[in-house]
Amino acid sequence: MSKCVTICAIGFVEEDILDRISGSIQERCGIECKILRGTENPQYAYDERRCQYNSRLILDRLLRCGHDTFGILGVIQVDLFVPIFKYVYGLALIGCQCAVISLHRLRPQFYDHPPNRDLLVVRAQKTALHEIGHSLGLTHCRDRRCVMYSSTRIADTDFKQSHYCPTCLELFTWHLERCQALPYP
C-alpha cells in the first residue's frame, strides 16, 4: 500500500482547491497526497426532506471504492448533514482513515460576503486537517486555536489556526505511525 492519502473530488471541484488542500496536508502532516477526479455525483445520498446530502452515506460509498492508499479524503461542493446536525463542514469515520469535507458552507458567498478564493481555501485546508485528524483517531481539542477544535460556526473555523497544537500533533504522529505500519485491509 502506498503511504499517501487519496484526495477524491466527488462531482466537480476546482483543481486549484484540490492542489492547495493537498499541499497543506503534505506540509502539516508530512503525508504525500494523490488527487483522484471523476467520482460520481452523490445522488444516492440526497435527502428530499432536508434538501441536503447525507454525509454518512457518502463515507460508506468512499470506503467501498477501491484505492491503494492508506487513507481517503472526499471533497464535495454540496451541503452535507448527519441526522442530529443542521449541517456539517466535514465528517470522518474515526480510525478508518476515511473522511469527507464540503465546500458549500466554507464559501464566503454562503454568508452573503463577496467571493474570496483564498479564504475558501484556508477554510477547506483547516477542515481537511481536522477530518484527517479524526480519521486517524484524534478527538476534539479544547484549545480554540488548534485545528482539532470543534467548529460550531464558521467563525470558529476562521479563528482556529491551520495546524495542530503540540499535544494533538504528537498524538497525530503516533496514530499515523501505527496506521502506516498496519497492513492494507
Add this chain to the structure above:
Amino acid sequence: MTATKKKESMKIVPPGKKKCVWMEAGVVSYKLCDNNYDCSTCVYDHAMQVKVARQKEAAVTEPLEVSADKFTETWVEKMMQLPASQRKCRYMITGEVGRKICPNAYECGNCSFDQMMQERMQVEALPVHALSDEGGFRVAEDTYYHEGHTWAKPEYGGRVRVGLDDFAQRLLGRVSGIDLPDLGHQVKQGEAGFRVRRNGDVVSVRSPIDGVVSRTNSRLSENPEIINESPYEAGWIFIVEPTKLRKNLKGLYYGDEVHKYMGEEKERLLSMANMGTAADGAELVDDIFEGLEGKDWDKFVKTFFRT
C-alpha cells in the same frame, strides 16, 4: 493611574451582579449581593446586624473608641437618613422596577407593594440578564446547573426557581406534556422531580435542589412547548422553598464550570449519536430526539438525565 482612580475602579459592579444593600446604603464601601436579596437567610447581613448592635452597646460604655468605627448603623438606619425622595425601594435597588421610593421605612413585612411584587415575581421568571453560547447550546448566566440538565436559580425572598436547560429541551425535542409535582411535595437533589412526555415516551427528570414545591408553572399544562421556546424564562417548571440551599448549591455547576460541563456533554452526545464518526461544523438540530429516530433512546435518557 492615581490612587483615587484605582480605588474607584475597585467599586465597579460587574454586569449581572448587584450591590449589597449595605453597600447601597453606604455603610460598607464594597460588597456584592450573593444571596439574591434574601437578607433573612444572608450570613453577611446577620453578621453585620450583630456587629452594629454590639458597637451600639459599646458606644454607651466607651464612646471615644467607638466613634472611630464606621459600623454603628444598620443599612436601614443609614437609608432613613437620606431625604425621603432618595430612599430607594429594594425592588428599585435590585432592578425589578424602574423607580420606586420606599414609603414604609423599609418595613417590607407590612408593605403592600412588597406583597404585590412577591406574587407577581412568583408567576413571572426574572429576565435572564446574560445568555452565552457553549457549542451551540444557550447557557443562562447567574444560574446553577445540575448534571441531570436542570437549572436552579435562587431568587428574591429565598425561593428557588427550577427548569430544564437548553441541552435537555433540545435533546427531548417537541415536548408534548409535563407531569408537574404537587404543591407541598418534597423534592430532593438528584431524585426525580418531574416528568416530561414526548408522545409515548416519558422521561423522569432530577430535581437540582432539596425543598418543598410552592408553585408550579400552570401554563405548561396547556402549552408544554413553552419549554422549547423559552427554557430559562417562561418555560420554568416549579418553585421550591429550599431546605438545604447552601449545601445543595455546592453540588451544582456555576460560571465557567457550566461551560466546561456543557462542552463535555456535547462531545459525549456526539460520540454516542454518531457511532464511530466525528464531525466538524456540528450545530445540533432543534429536535435531537427526532434526529435519532428512536435509536437507543433509553440509553440517551439514562446517560444525560442521570436516571
